[in-house]
Amino acid sequence: MNYTAVFLTLQVAAVATAINLPIAIGVSWLVVKRRVRGRFIIEVLASLPLALPPVVSGYFLLLVLGRDGPVGVALRNTLGVDVVFTWVAAALAAAVVSFPLLVRAVMAAMEAVDERLELSARSLGAGPIRVALTITLPLAYRGILAGLLLGFVRALSEFGATIVVAGNIPGRTQTLPLAIFESVQLGEDADALTLVVVSMSLAVISLLIHNWLLQRTRNSR
Amino acid sequence: MTDTFLEFNVRKQFPGFELNCQGAFGSGVTAIFGPSGTGKTTLLNCIAGMLSPDLGEIAAGGRTLFSSATGTVVPPERRRFGYVFQDAALFPHKTVEDNIGYGYALTPPEEREIDLDHLVDMLGLAPLMDRSVNNLSGGERQRVAVARALATSPRLLLLDEPLASLDARYTGAIITYLKRIARELEIPMVYVSHSLSEVMALAQDTLALQQGRTVAFGPTPTVLADPAIAAIADYSSLENILEAKVVETGDGRSTSLLKIGDAEFVAPATDRTPSETVVVSLGAGDVILSLDVPRRISARNIIRAKVREIHDVGDRVLVYVDIGRTLTVEITANARDDLGLREGSDVYMVIKTASIRMMT
Numbered sequence: 265m266n267y268t269a270v271f272l273t274l275q276v277a278a279v280a281t282a283i284n285l286p287i288a289i290g291v292s293w294l295v296v297k298r299r300v301r302g303r304f305i306i307e308v309l310a311s312l313p314l315a316l317p318p319v320v321s322g323y324f325l326l327l328v329l330g331r332d333g334p335v336g337v338a339l340r341n342t343l344g345v346d347v348v349f350t351w352v353a354a355a356l357a358a359a360v361v362s363f364p365l366l367v368r369a370v371m372a373a374m375e376a377v378d379e380r381l382e383l384s385a386r387s388l389g390a391g392p393i394r395v396a397l398t399i400t401l402p403l404a405y406r407g408i409l410a411g412l413l414l415g416f417v418r419a420l421s422e423f424g425a426t427i428v429v430a431g432n433i434p435g436r437t438q439t440l441p442l443a444i445f446e447s448v449q450l451g452e453d454a455d456a457l458t459l460v461v462v463s464m465s466l467a468v469i470s471l472l473i474h475n476w477l478l479q480r481t482r483n484s485r
Numbered sequence: 486m487t488d489t490f491l492e493f494n495v496r497k498q499f500p501g502f503e504l505n506c507q508g509a510f511g512s513g514v515t516a517i518f519g520p521s522g523t524g525k526t527t528l529l530n531c532i533a534g535m536l537s538p539d540l541g542e543i544a545a546g547g548r549t550l551f552s553s554a555t556g557t558v559v560p561p562e563r564r565r566f567g568y569v570f571q572d573a574a575l576f577p578h579k580t581v582e583d584n585i586g587y588g589y590a591l592t593p594p595e596e597r598e599i600d601l602d603h604l605v606d607m608l609g610l611a612p613l614m615d616r617s618v619n620n621l622s623g624g625e626r627q628r629v630a631v632a633r634a635l636a637t638s639p640r641l642l643l644l645d646e647p648l649a650s651l652d653a654r655y656t657g658a659i660i661t662y663l664k665r666i667a668r669e670l671e672i673p674m675v676y677v678s679h680s681l682s683e684v685m686a687l688a689q690d691t692l693a694l695q696q697g698r699t700v701a702f703g704p705t706p707t708v709l710a711d712p713a714i715a716a717i718a719d720y721s722s723l724e725n726i727l728e729a730k731v732v733e734t735g736d737g738r739s740t741s742l743l744k745i746g747d748a749e750f751v752a753p754a755t756d757r758t759p760s761e762t763v764v765v766s767l768g769a770g771d772v773i774l775s776l777d778v779p780r781r782i783s784a785r786n787i788i789r790a791k792v793r794e795i796h797d798v799g800d801r802v803l804v805y806v807d808i809g810r811t812l813t814v815e816i817t818a819n820a821r822d823d824l825g826l827r828e829g830s831d832v833y834m835v836i837k838t839a840s841i842r843m844m845t
Contacts, residue, residue, distance in 0.1 A: 378574065380570050380574040381574055381576060381577075383535050383561070383568070383574075384568065384570065384574045384576075384633075385576075385587065386534075386535070386560070386561040386562050387533060387534075387535075387561050387562070387564075387566060387567065387568035387588075387634070388562075388567075388587055388588030388591060388633065388634070388636075388637055389562050389563075389565075389588055389591035389592060389637055390562055390587075390591060391560075391562050394591075398587075399576065402578050403577070403578060
């Protein structure tokens with residue numbers, strides 16, 4: 265059993281989700297509660313990876329993080345590292361493709377918070393940030409948690425973007441989906457099957473928790 | 486009210502409707518009255534800072550809160566206005582105590598003029614403090630909402646139809662609380678309502694709105710009698726909402742004796758004790774006026790009163806009579822002419838016991 269792939273996958277997915285969470289909350293708040301100008305464009309961009317083939321997202325990441333890309337050059341000059349073909353790139357790839365799922369769930373959760381509760385808080389002296397922290401987020405947290413899980417599940421299963429920007433290096437960037445792909449290519453059916461079972465278990469557990477959370481949200485209305 | 490606390494000049498365009506009105510409110514209770522959809526809540530929200538007008542100025546206590554000319558916009562959290570929503574809008578994830586304390590904690594100590602314990606006491610909330618707000622009755626929720634808004638020692642209290650979604654049995658109590666707050670805390674209040682009776686019971690001044698425009702403004706009795714508001718006022722359901730002192734209670738009998746103004750009324754039995762204050766409602770159309778004392782009549786109340794004002798409103802006549810406090814009576818123009826009623830006339834009000842409805 266390829267434990268390395270399993271742990272690497274979990275690590276990559278966890279980091280990807282951790283990166284996405286604050287960004288998703290910030291973007292959602294700006295779009296849903298602050299109603300900033302240009303929110304339509306922001307919404308489209310945030311949902312783009314959902315509509316694009318993952319390899320395309322991976323390609324753009326490669327352009328940005330690669331040897332000659334703006335971030336790649338900056339990182340090499342400041343920290344002396346190359347991010348491509350490391351687990352960090354795999355995490356970024358997973359983050360990009362799972363972001364739309366997370367952000368859409370967070371937006372829905374925030375939208376569901378009664379605006380009059382937030383207006384009441386404003387009339388009581390709370391500024392917009394305080395309202396977000398004491399009213400909006402506490403009331404939206406179940407929906408946000410459900411979104412987190414959805415994003416995590418998606419990050420677990422990322423293949424196309426990962427293989428483009430991180431490669432398929434066992435022990436370094438070979439996540440579960442990549443390992444399954446390789447086993448199938450090499451005809452190692454038994455190994456492939458084991459990994460598939462693990463992959464499915466992770467997915468089913470996550471979805472069970474996700475649906476349970478959504479159920480709790482519905483019941484609390 | 487002769488002093489001005491709040492001045493505004495507001496224009497806001499919506500699809501199919503434009504709010505365009507001006508006003509200068511004093512430091513007592515001012516009502517914004519009109520039918521649904523006429524812009525009352527929009528105006529209130531502009532005053533509160535929750536909406537921005539397209540054009541205009543809003544100033545309170547000499548301080549500019551909004552000016553389209555200079556681009557000044559003071560956000561709601563800095564206006565120090567309390568706001569009570571129609572259905573309380575209490576924070577569901579906090580207890581009663583935490584709801585009330587939310588604004589209190591955000592108020593600088595030197596500006597906390599209202600004592601929190603006194604407030605909780607005044608609104609009868611002490612036994613409810615630990616409760617989740619999701620287990621309260623409608624009347625309790627509204628009282629918590631009022632306490633929460635007042636805990637910030639606001640300079641102005643805004644209320645958006647606070648009684649509209651309440652069960653009838655709670656309205657009397659809330660009206661009493663609001664009157665007490667206006668009296669004891671001396672906070673200016675702006676009260677949005679589509680109910681003539683509420684407006685009459687609570688507000689010194691009234692601004693009548695129709696389709697976003699001011700139709701009348703001035704002391705409430707004058708505005709109510711203004712023919713211009715005949716189109717938007719439903720006089721048939723006009724009720725006098727009155728505070729009464731219990732003189733005698735049912736005690737096995739089916740009636741009680743209540744003092745309203747200088748007169749004593751026979752009312753339905755109550756379980757309240759003598760010298761307690763209750764709230765009753767008496768329909769303006771339920772009062773019969775007579776020039777002589779009727780004899781051998783079933784009505785138990787024959788009360789002497791003096792006519793103060795008579796107004797034609799639409800096809801009805803409103804008569805303001807004085808019994809130590811003012812009551813509003815509605816009769817037909819025919820009756821007014823037949824009886825030859827005029828200001829200063831002495832009349833007798835004939836009222837059935839059952840017409841006096843207990844609200845608390």
